[in-house]
Amino acid sequence: MNRSKITLADIAEMAGVSPSTVSRVLNGDPRVNAERIERVNSAIKELGYTPNRAARTLVTGKTGLVAAVIDSNLNVFSDPFWGQITTGISQALQEANFQALLMVRPLDASDPSVVASLAPGQIDGAIFFQLHDDDTVNLLQDMGLPLVVVGRPDESSKLTFVDSDNLGGAYEATRHLAQRGCRNIATIAGNLGLSSGRLRLEGFRRALKDTGRDCPETRIAYGDWTDESGATAMASLLDADPTIDGVFIANDLMALGAMSVMEERGISIPDDVAVVGFDNMFAGRISRQQLTTVEQDVRGLGAEAAAMVIQMIDGGSPASKILPTSLIVRETA
Amino acid sequence: MNRSKITLADIAEMAGVSPSTVSRVLNGDPRVNAERIERVNSAIKELGYTPNRAARTLVTGKTGLVAAVIDSNLNVFSDPFWGQITTGISQALQEANFQALLMVRPLDASDPSVVASLAPGQIDGAIFFQLHDDDTVNLLQDMGLPLVVVGRPDESSKLTFVDSDNLGGAYEATRHLAQRGCRNIATIAGNLGLSSGRLRLEGFRRALKDTGRDCPETRIAYGDWTDESGATAMASLLDADPTIDGVFIANDLMALGAMSVMEERGISIPDDVAVVGFDNMFAGRISRQQLTTVEQDVRGLGAEAAAMVIQMIDGGSPASKILPTSLIVRETA
């Protein structure tokens, strides 16, 4: 086929203009004669020309590539969450004429190949998912790579991030329990080592306070995000205080575990105890009692992250952003 | 900082050799003097040099990029399945020194920008997910782009693909029911418009035959992969034939729907009716009765697809491949 052997020079010849003019047309330079623009464009169409990215990159120094980096040490990518975020990223990038490079690798700062493949010059910018190790990322940032983090890094970090409103979502969930009449509201918190765990607990606390309820320590249990831990936590909550009539659980998986314990004990949901989870995971939708939960705008996180790196690439310094969540009311509360 | 400004010429100068020699060392040319290799390598390390991909691409014509293309018209990417496959692809590619370009876009053959961004020259190869529209893919293949499809395309298609052994998995699932003593085994098939739907039904049929059972039409129901359709199908199966004591259901989601119907009717699983699903989805693992199911090697699909494109890029023409599945025995059968 006459495939990509066609170069800018061919277009120039066919249109009877100089290569520079073709280049100008390609890059939308306004001061080209309209009639020649026409000639060039039709030559492009006729020959089916596509500019060679590598050549362009070589001279401009811009690769048109943004990496989406997932730390394979925490292989969370089996979570549909990340697939959706990636979709959001890819599409937003596409619209701005960038391409998404997917890198699933151990984010180890001491591995020079990681840094090398992410160095400015190889890519124009990067989006990092869920880091536990800031070192590599900070290093890259210091090297001048535009980058944003999805999820909230350490409070002390200077990195730009996008995150869901964990605090607000938890607040709304808890207030919903209050509004439906629950008096003795408990919570199962997640891992407090993660900002999401801390913020969801804080949201719970504030909502209780604002609705005039108190928050004895006996009504706070701690899990590790797993369904088993949710079950255990629920059992101990119930044992410590049988008057509990509502519970906000920091993620759906723990909520599912908690619900199974209540079912065993013959506690009716939501009549005896109302339940609200967090994440809107699929399993909560098809569980026998459909779970009321807090939904994150997952695609939005990706799209926003993409928009932000692009801004940074263009020299801007966007502020970190927190995206609103929404309460999905179903059967359990 | 001074990072990406270092070029091959700098290395040459520091090592006191010509650029050509540096290039040879970089590309593992065997006939370079060992001592000079040493000098070059230490210069590379000292300066922290990374070759500029664009420059290399420009001269070699190889981009080092393989696209993973997901048709956004079917936004299946929320399924964790795709995230895992992508992980497999990305890692396998990385090992072969390729990078994964993620493209989520409407795969419309009439959109010239799709074809343009996938044309040979822009990328070295591509992996397509779950296509419904072969046109674009065939066009690209005709243009000489090395490509492989994950999932099975039309039987008539000449495309190279990797797929799970849907037939074998269904066969094993059904045989498992037979071996645990079920006599009257039924099935809920999925969408027969998809090869996975057809093959899983065929596997069921063969297993019944091989275990000396027959397969009256009253024991075959059809769903559309959703939990609701599974529930409906199960109800009609039970109504038509109350003697059913085992059922193979073409995916876990339908199985979950079916199980809820049985629960309502007081049918005990697995004692009255044993159940095997397909997919090993997460929800089946945390359902109140843990679902026995067939697992696909999802990461393997990705890794295999990557290995195959790489072979094609190197001029080979690998045969399509079918990866084995494995039966996961849990509580329901």
Added chain:
DNA sequence: CTGAAAGCGCTAACAT
């Protein structure tokens, strides 16, 4: 075994 020289396809001064 090594170096010199010639581009790969494009853009960006610099002249007109």
Added chain:
DNA sequence: ATGTTAGCGCTTTCAG
């Protein structure tokens, strides 16, 4: 407003 001229950083003949 357009053309001319240099390269971008690398690989690859082609001579030695």
